[in-house]
Amino acid sequence: MSTASSSRRPATTRSARSPESFDSLRTRDAAAEILQSYEKLSWFSFHRCETIMQTRQHFQRVAAGFDSDAEAKNVRWEEDFTRHPKSAEEEAKSSRKGKERVSLGGESGRKERNGSKSKDAGAATEPVAKES
Incomplete structure (x- = not known):
């Protein structure tokens, strides 16, 4: 005698829902796809101004x-774009006149x-007659 009931549902037919949102899942899948392609990875590396690693x-x-906040905590490199103060020696070496110090290659100009x-610029440019 079989006592099988049609109202009984097996536990495997019901799918477990992921607690992750669709956007998060799509972002993770896109990241995995980028990691699988060296070409895409190099494109993103260039776009982000980073090394491939x-x-x-x-x-x-x-x-x-991981979210961006957790990633920001793990970043160990920081870029410093502040200008360093010039020393007295560097200021003395630099030209104050700028382009005026560049030679024009002759007396003209x-x-x-x-x-x-x-x-005497006029005297230097006049032709001198040779004595023969």
Whole structure:
């Protein structure tokens, strides 16, 4: 005699729902896809201005389910863009005149500080007759 009942449901037919949201699952799947392709990983590395190892670590954390706050705590490199003060020696070596110190390659075009041509600039440019 069989006592099987049609109202009884096996436990395996009901699927367990994931506590993870669809957006989070999609983000993790995309990160796993990027990790599988070296080309995509190098694209993202260039886009993020990082080395490939840094980008790989980022996407490994995303695929593992860590959020950006947890990732920020694990970042060990920091960039410092503050300018360093110049020393007295560096200031003395630097040119204060800038482009005025660059040689023009000859007497033509040179001017004095007041803007007029030099007095002997005309004498130097006149042709000299050879004595034979």
